[in-house]
Amino acid sequence: AQSVTQLGSHVSVSEGALVLLRCNYSSSVPPYLFWYVQYPNQGLQLLLKYTSAATLVKGINGFEAEFKKSETSFHLTKPSAHMSDAAEYFCAVSDLGNYQLIWGAGTKLIIKP
Amino acid sequence: SQTIHQWPATLVQPVGSPLSLECTVEGTSNPNLYWYRQAAGRGLQLLFYSVGIGQISSEVPQNLSASRPQDRQFILSSKKLLLSDSGFYLCAWSEGVVYSPLHFGNGTRLTVT
Numbered sequence: 001a002q003s004v005t006q007l008g009s010h011v012s013v014s015e016g017a018l019v020l021l022r023c024n025y026s027s028s029v030p031p032y033l034f035w036y037v038q039y040p041n042q043g044l045q046l047l048l049k050y051t052s053a054a055t056l057v058k059g060i061n062g063f064e065a066e067f068k069k070s071e072t073s074f075h076l077t078k079p080s081a082h083m084s085d086a087a088e089y090f091c092a093v094s095d096l097g098n099y100q101l102i103w104g105a106g107t108k109l110i111i112k113p
Numbered sequence: 114s115q116t117i118h119q120w121p122a123t124l125v126q127p128v129g130s131p132l133s134l135e136c137t138v139e140g141t142s143n144p145n146l147y148w149y150r151q152a153a154g155r156g157l158q159l160l161f162y163s164v165g166i167g168q169i170s171s172e173v174p175q176n177l178s179a180s181r182p183q184d185r186q187f188i189l190s191s192k193k194l195l196l197s198d199s200g201f202y203l204c205a206w207s208e209g210v211v212y213s214p215l216h217f218g219n220g221t222r223l224t225v226t
Contacts, residue, residue, distance in 0.1 A: 032212040043119075043203055043217030051212045090157065094212060101215060103157045 002027050004093050006104035014112045019063075019078040021107050023091030026072065032094035033074045034101065035065055039087045047089075050074060061085070086111045115140035119204045119218030126225055132177075132191040134221050136204030139185065144206040146187040147215065148179055152200040163187060164209065199225045 007022040025031060032051050036044040048059025055067045061084075065076045074091060091104040119136045126132060138144050148160040159172045161179035169179050176195060180188045187204060201222055205215040 034214055036215075041201075041220070041222065043205075043219045044215070045217070046214045049212070049214050100159060100162065105156045 002031070002093055002095055002102045004091050004102050004104040006089075006091050006107050008107055009105065010108045010110060012110040012112060013081045015083055016080050019076070019081045019085065019109065021076040021089050021091075021109065023065075023074045023076065023104060024072055025074065025091075025093045025102075027093060033065075033067060034092045034094075035059065035063070035074075035076050036090045036092065037061075037087045038090065038106075044090060047076070081109075081111050083111050083113065085109060115206075115216065117204065117206055117216055117218045119221060121221060122219065123222045124224070126194050126223065128196055128225055129193045132189070132194055132198070132223070134189040134202055134204075134223075136187045136189075136218055137185055138206045141185070141206070141208070143184060143209065145209055145213075146181060146185075147205040147207070148187065148189050149203040149205065150200045151203065151220075157203075161189070194225045196225050199223055 003026045005024045034049045035047040037047050038044045047063050048057045050057050050067045058064045063078045065074050067074050088106045088108045090106045092101040095102055116139045145164050147162045150158045150160055163169050163181045166181050177191050201220050203220045204218040207213040207215045
């Protein structure tokens with residue numbers, strides 16, 4: 001069965017610093033991968049998705065993620081953190097058998113002024 | 114463009130009372146529909162999903178049920194709420210392909226007292 005691991009339930013960075021949120025997956029075939037963001041008391045919003053095209057995927061709000069098959073990783077980055085980036089971020093992989101997404105546990109991003 | 118509506122936004126119900134949460138999607142036809150729950154510290158839990166009218170798959174045994182009376186309407190119900198049913202309930206839709214991302218509603222915060 002596929003699984004998704006997000007390293008770090010909380011990540012704290014200073015405003016203007018690099019944001020790096022880690023996601024590793026287990027899959028025997030090339031997966032479809034997604035990053036979502038959730039602001040407090042709101043639904044999840046798609047940040048970006050990887051569907052076997054370019055390995056570097058650009059998303060909304062200046063975020064990007066790189067698919068590395070050899071490392072089974074899909075880490076999310078942003079060069080310069082902004083206070084508005086404070087939210088919870090979820091990585092997910094598509095279960096090819098039944099339309100479901102396998103979710104990571106989420107990482108709360110804290111931005112220090 | 115497609116939109117998803119979910120209501121109510123917040124709900125406080127006593128133990129043993131019934132529940133009905135409704136979700137509708139506009140601007141698309143024959144979507145896959147999902148109900149998720151977020152309980153404190155427990156991440157995203159898939160409760161039900163549907164690939165068509167009257168077709169409901171349950172992922173977690175519990176006192177909740179789901180129905181899809183129309184193509185773009187998805188209802189989550191309970192006959193008698195338990196304290197453990199408290200949480201943040203999210204409705205989502207996707208197109209019927211494995212790489213299609215989920216699109217979420219704004220959620221319902223349910224507190225069972």
